[in-house]
Amino acid sequence: MCIGPKWIGPYSVVRKIHNRAYELNNQAGNKLHPVFNTGSLKPYNEPTRLSRPKEVVLADGSIGQIVKRLVKKRTHKRRTQFLVKWVGEEKQTWEPVENLSQVPDLIAEFETARLKLCNEVWD
Structure with a gap:
């Protein structure tokens, strides 16, 4: 063979x-x-020449990754989750809102855009 x-x-x-x-x-x-x-x-x-970003030390001292943007929101088993697009990663993951405490501005931006879209649909 x-x-x-x-x-x-x-x-x-x-x-x-x-x-x-x-x-x-x-x-x-x-x-x-x-x-x-x-x-x-x-x-x-x-192949791209971009290397994967290094791990980031968060404000609380833990190691994490950089959130590029929030894509979607859902409720799964009574818990709010966001579909997260990570910097340097192809795969998006569903994360509980508790895991996103470092990015309150992104959550607020996502909710504002979502509310604006809903208002445009109903106007």
């Missing part, structure tokens, strides 16, 4: 054959057929 890499490339697209197939610019010496089904392809995402 021969095990090779799952993904190779990146290769530039020469032309679209039809909705499900593309011809790629294979490098010289590569014995692969140049036409691939879209199920075998994925877009190339160039």
Whole structure:
């Protein structure tokens, strides 16, 4: 059994054959057929040079992360939670309001924007 890499490339697209197939610019010496089904392809995402932010020491002395913005609000098991977008993180997480005591300004800003949106809908 021969095990090779799952993904190779990146290769530039020469032309679209039809909705499900593309011809790629294979490098010289590569014995692969140049036409691939879209199920075998994925877009190339160039790695970013940005490094993940360091952990932050909060006012109370604990270690935390920086909140970029609050996305949504919900009540889960009788507790208010916010969907939080973190600086340097792809994944958003639901956090109880108690965990966001360091960002009261963001909570107030979120509530003001939400109230303004509700008023616009009802006017």
